[in-house]
Amino acid sequence: MGRGTEFRGIRYATAPRWNPPQAPVAAIDTKVASTFGANCPSVGAPNEAEDCLFLNVYVPPHTKVDAQLPVLVFSHGGGFVSGSGQLYPATSLAADNNMIVVTLNYRLGALGWLSNSKLAASVANEFEAVGDAGNYGLMDQQFALRWVKDNIAGFGGDPAKVTFSGESAGGISVLATLTSTNTAQNLFRAAIVESGSFFYYTSQSASSRQATLGAAFESDLGCDSASCLRSKTVAQVLASQGRVFGRYNLGPVHSTKLVPIAPKAAFETGQFIKVPVMQGITASEGRFFLSRLLAPLPTPAQMLAAGGPANYDLQNPNGYCGTAGAPATCTYSQIIGKVMASPTPDTVDAAYLRIMNPAAITSDFLSLLATTYPAANFKNTFLNNAPSADMAISQLWGDAIVACPARAANSALARFVQVYAFELDDPAAPQAGNTVGFPLGSQHTAELSYLYDLGAALNTDQQQLALSMRRYWGNFVTNLDPNGNSLPSFDAFPVAQIFSPGVGQLRSAADLDQRHFCSGIWDRIRAATP
Structure with a gap:
């Protein structure tokens, strides 16, 4: 058994195009869960198919079916246009904390996030009110959470102890799901958000998205009906997606049954699912985006x-x-x-x-x-x-679009729930594939090499930091508090914990404000933002 057992490629739903996910037909034979399922279609992705709603379960060694272990469900990043659950092996994260980790696929690009009036629901369903369109990838993730609630006990997990986590687009999905008071109540008891704070200020209403980019997509494909849109090949959809949406213009929309109001308004007024939240960033988010x-x-x-x-x-x-x-x-x-x-x-x-x-x-x-x-x-x-x-x-760009929105979101959430803030600060963080001509350091996504088995070449100090970070995550999933296991104290917000390798792996910052010039600059420029 080694470091644990992996169950790969478990189907949790089917994905009818531009419709809510559906429960799969019950299997009548035994499946050997040894290979990953297909990736959801994206530009250049290998092994892709629209039938892509699979998840993977990582179980620590010697787990009995009645163990009732806590569960972490992880949603991947990729700007809502790329990525898959299989990219984040979680053997160490599960084994180091005696918990179960689930990674998942969700629909990407226009196939997962197109909001178009021709596709609007004509009849209310479990995820949509009449007139809603879009958020199909978010529906997938919530369907996966339901699958976990219904089935994780069979793997030794406790369905009452689920934490929903995500990075970048996955983190945005977690924030959006916190507002899903109509559809996601009781699916998770805590949330972890890694570099997903863009959504705090940038969310759009479904009607706005439909009237602009949704209409442009329809026009680009030469369609004036839902049947025409659904008749297009995946290649045609992806090509039009590139022409209309560019790289980063897809994601959740609000003013729908699934996401009733914008996250900023939801968090500031307490209209969200009230669970403990751990939300953080990396010190140099913007270096990832520069090129x-x-x-x-x-x-x-x-x-x-x-x-x-x-x-x-x-x-x-x-x-x-x-x-x-x-x-x-x-x-x-x-x-x-x-x-x-x-x-x-x-x-x-x-x-x-x-x-x-x-x-x-x-x-x-x-x-x-x-x-x-x-x-x-x-x-x-x-x-x-x-x-x-x-x-x-x-650095300026990363402070503006990630660091300070995260601080603002944490400040709003902390009025209602316990919040823990963190930042990874390792100037020598692994940076495979660097093509920008300067050190990437703690860029956007850097923390993933410390949490998941990505094969990064970590030195001794970084390996120790990785173990400490995994244990903080495990403590939070297990006890709703990152403290424990003789780790240095992790204080609650407004104090932020700074993760660095070597001596003083965890140190406190009174606030991320001064580190990222939030109140002095970025909050000021947003004061009048609609």
């Missing part, structure tokens, strides 16, 4: 040749300050302004821009950002510690 969001920025050599960060004025042929493709003189603050106002349009959707209040992005505000995030403070160790505008702007 995906921004046109190429000046190199450190260019910046130094222009006089360095204190006198930043250079010829930049990216069109930031003039005609696209033509040389133009830009100041550092002007480049920041262009990045904030109009990131690369084919990869950044309006949802991210809704985080900002455009009227607040004045020249004085941009000067404040340039002073607060000086390139001189961000040393590129790949280039002899040269100042890095890339690193500075990626």
Whole structure:
């Protein structure tokens, strides 16, 4: 048995296109759960099929069927357009904590998140009111939670001790499910959110999404009916998805039966499922997004040749300050302004821009950002510690879209439930596939290498940190409190716990506010945001 037993590729539902998930036909024979199920369709994904609603169960060694172990259900990230449960082996997380871990697939891209009026429910059902459309991937995840509640006892789990967790898009799904007071009550008793706070400020109503992108998708496919939409091949759907939605413009919509109101309003008014929450971020979230969001920025050599960060004025042929493709003189603050106002349009959707209040992005505000995030403070160790505008702007972006929304969400939730906040801060975190020319450090997704068996090359200190983090997670799942097992004290919000390798693996920060300039900058720019 070794470190435990894996049950792979268990079907939990069927996925009729643009309809709620359905219970699978009961099997009449025994299934050998040794291979993963198909991945849900996404661009470039291997082994994909629309019939993709499978989950995987990781059971610690020597577990008896009547063990009643606590359960962690993990929802993967990937911007709602990629990913699968099989990417996150959880043998160590389960074995180190004597708990069961479940990973799952859910429908992706337009197949999982298209909100279109032609697809609106004509009859109310368990997930939809009449007129609702979209959120099919969220329905899948809640259906999986129901499957766990009904079946996990057969694996030695306790259906009354389920924690719902997720990272990035999965974390957004957890936040959305917290608002699902009509459909998800009693499916879980705690929640863990890793880097999923985008949704706090960026959620859209179903009607708004239907009237804009939903209608554009329909037009792009040349359809004027639900039957026409459903007749398209997966390849046609994915191609249109790329043309209409770009990379990051899909996800949950509110003002539906499934997500009654926007998370910000739900959390601020207490209209959510009240369970303990553990929510955190990584120290350098934005470094993950830089190559995906921004046109190429000046190199450190260019910046130094222009006089360095204190006198930043250079010829930049990216069109930031003039005609696209033509040389133009830009100041550092002007480049920041262009990045904030109009990131690369084919990869950044309006949802991210809704985080900002455009009227607040004045020249004085941009000067404040340039002073607060000086390139001189961000040393590129790949280039002899040269100042890095890339690193500075990626930090600015990550603070704006992840770190400070997480702090705001935690602050709202903490008025009603117990909240624990955390941040991973490891400048030497594993960074396979780095193509951006500077250290990625604790970028978005970095904590996953410490929690799941991803094969990352961790040094001795990082291995110890990984074990400590897995045990904090296990304590929270088991006892609704991360403390225990002789670990350093993990205080509740507003204190945030900072995870770093080596001496002082866990240290307290009075608040993430000062680390990420939330009240001084980002809360201010959002004060007037609709």
